[in-house]
Amino acid sequence: MEFTINQIAAIIHGEVDGNGNEKVSTIEKIQEAKEGAITFLANPKYESFIYSCNASAVIVGQDFKPDKPLKTTLIKVADPYSSFTVLLDEYDKITKYSKVGVEDPSYISSNTEVGENIYRGAFSYIGSNVKIGNNVKIYPHTFVGDNVTIGDNCIFYSGVKIYAETVIGNNCVIHSGAVIGSDGFGFAPQDDETYKKIPQLGKVVIRDNVEIGANTVIDRATLGKTLIDDGVKLDNLVQIAHNVEIGANTVMASQVGISGSTKFGKNCVLAGQVGVVGHIEIGNRVTLAAKTGLAKSIKKEGSVKFGYPAMDHKDYLKCHAVFRNLPELRERVNDLEKKVLNLPAN
Amino acid sequence: MEFTINQIAAIIHGEVDGNGNEKVSTIEKIQEAKEGAITFLANPKYESFIYSCNASAVIVGQDFKPDKPLKTTLIKVADPYSSFTVLLDEYDKITKYSKVGVEDPSYISSNTEVGENIYRGAFSYIGSNVKIGNNVKIYPHTFVGDNVTIGDNCIFYSGVKIYAETVIGNNCVIHSGAVIGSDGFGFAPQDDETYKKIPQLGKVVIRDNVEIGANTVIDRATLGKTLIDDGVKLDNLVQIAHNVEIGANTVMASQVGISGSTKFGKNCVLAGQVGVVGHIEIGNRVTLAAKTGLAKSIKKEGSVKFGYPAMDHKDYLKCHAVFRNLPELRERVNDLEKKVLNLPAN
């Protein structure tokens, strides 16, 4: 992806000071920017880098006056940081949605409906009776099982696996290796000590604006659906078991595991490696600190929990402060026992 | 998959009351059942739903008498719940084993033996000197390395990766993204502070009736074998290190990690996010509660452990009950010290 500095200045409504015809192809931090890169200067404490870096272009404030000669071309704007984020967003959109067309060989069943402006990478597989919206990007090695429905503007990176019956909304991004719709983990113990599989015949429903990290797994429901609501963001290597429901705009960091049939409210935040037991309900805006193990429902909106079994965050920290000094506390009890023993009997 | 209500009634030996020629294509809960679905009514507390739901068919008891007019067709049976589970099993079997034949392009080496009634999805890869039994279903993007042996009636979902030399028994189900036979994690520290890889030349042996979850990893042995015995069920994102042996019918929930050379007995149950150290032995019917960290062998059959380092489950709960009140306990020790200090000296 290459742009001239003039093209970039037009995107962010800036004024070029220098050679606007030079080309840039990457976006970097000012501390590391090399030739061919564009960067920005917002915080004056980084100003020294503008003289030493080899960036081809730097976005600066309208009132920026260099103290020393500059090798770089400047783009002057009102607010360099916000212009830079606009540029990042534009660059992201252009690069993400730039792939169009069908690479061969790829596989698509005949009775499948696909929208416009699609990318189907080589070795991608689209099963039978699938419906796919417009502007969807399906990278190589992605598998879309039978009877799947996918909305508009979704991106599935290489190697995403979507089992049959899954329903996915608009503007969803799913990263490589994520598995959506695998069987829930349900087995009934038998008299001979073996287990019999409980058929998992439900599905996964993912609403709009959801992002799912690499190698995350979301199991299909036993019956009914596992639900990922609007705007949910799941990091990498997360486990969502069968019949779980995750409320809108809830965020889960890497390696979180949610057991079967548990329901989360809206706008919850789970830090890394949290584990949550099955069949409980968690209210809105609940936060679970990293590595917390939650075994009971939480009704109170805005609760913050920590530890395992989970406690109120502040209480846990107070308990742990005593825990860190337990050998000393025991010593004090030893001393007390000696003193009390030595006291005169009444 | 579509059936008439008459066809379903025949499978579960029921009597049709209504239009038996109508077709059903999904199985749903009575609270959510829509047109085209079949459901069941066993618990009287759900009876109101039979009047409001739009299910095309409902399995009911022989003595069921509706209070109000019904839109749905009934299938009357002796025991609605058990008839419903029979239906689930049948449906599951039919849908799971319905795929047959070879989709193009797929890759298979010339010196490989494959049984009857196989499904080889597009972009699946079968290496050299592989033996595959009858009725095996290999979904797209599955990789089967050289010299692998696979029994009858196995299902490998899209993107399963089976390294060379692996041996898999009959009736095994492996979900998308699972990796079987990757190198064990063995490196010898060198004098220059680098590590030298210890070649991992053993293999993985999986016996019969094993189910392996999505994105789970089972490493090959250094020498000899990593063994997953009959009837073991592993959930998603589980880690099994080199030379581990898992006894028959042991069940491990998601995100469990077992370190190298550890051996489990039969019918153990490991809850989510448990971690087990290497080179220990665990007896039969041992249960480890969620997030437990086990660092010592357990000989006693039927032990239940919790916490990290793991303790007897009940003892851990007792200790944690005191932990939750440690600030108060410290306060009481503070008070005692003051009182004892204020006592008259003897």
Added chain:
Amino acid sequence: MEFTINQIAAIIHGEVDGNGNEKVSTIEKIQEAKEGAITFLANPKYESFIYSCNASAVIVGQDFKPDKPLKTTLIKVADPYSSFTVLLDEYDKITKYSKVGVEDPSYISSNTEVGENIYRGAFSYIGSNVKIGNNVKIYPHTFVGDNVTIGDNCIFYSGVKIYAETVIGNNCVIHSGAVIGSDGFGFAPQDDETYKKIPQLGKVVIRDNVEIGANTVIDRATLGKTLIDDGVKLDNLVQIAHNVEIGANTVMASQVGISGSTKFGKNCVLAGQVGVVGHIEIGNRVTLAAKTGLAKSIKKEGSVKFGYPAMDHKDYLKCHAVFRNLPELRERVNDLEKKVLNLPAN
């Protein structure tokens, strides 16, 4: 892979006693060795196995004198254990680098440079503007995105996913299902309680001699790079977040998770299921025990930490020793209170 016993004797400079023309195809432990296998006898306590096993060849010391008749062929060497490890290394090298050539169908963009002696498996995908060195082995279903650079002697097993822009050095091994360069987990909360994605426009840089386990994920940087330095070894199912830097020869066991922008020194060792918070710095030669949760920077070289929040390893064990007896400690405080209450008031 088949060799005659004479060929093996030549590799390890040994002397054949028996039929050197017999062929062996596997390497096994002496306790388990079957016909067609080679094994070794170094520790005299295993000597009985040499008479009972069916190995085709056994590597023994030059002074080994059998007590009983032997079925096996001997290869006599000065040091059987070290000769055996030489053999393992040779066998490993030969089998690992034996695949050469291109299997069809595979996908490679026209403007891509590939070195000599490459293996590109069926259904592998090489994007645009990619540079690949010599002697690289790319197994089936591997994805190499646009603008990726790869050094010499690398092995990518089936289903590795390398996002665009990634840079990989020489002699790296990446196992199946590993994902390199997926988007970092960065979302900015908005006033309407949704999250807006922060574009992740940096990359991943992996230096030389790195091994990465199956289904491990390394996210690309927001800007700049996520860095995996020389000789780092990551086990399976590890999570490395955006902008993390891992110093040379650091080793991380399975299911470890490192949060964004954290920096590790050289030669650190992280045991399984460790979690590390973002934006901290860890010095050289730091060890974190299994399941540790680290939330603060560690400057001191050689520190060993345990627990969550992490403490010095020995201190944690001392605290836990008291924790295990907390109910008894509380009982003692109860007794003290009764005794002090019963003392005569002054």
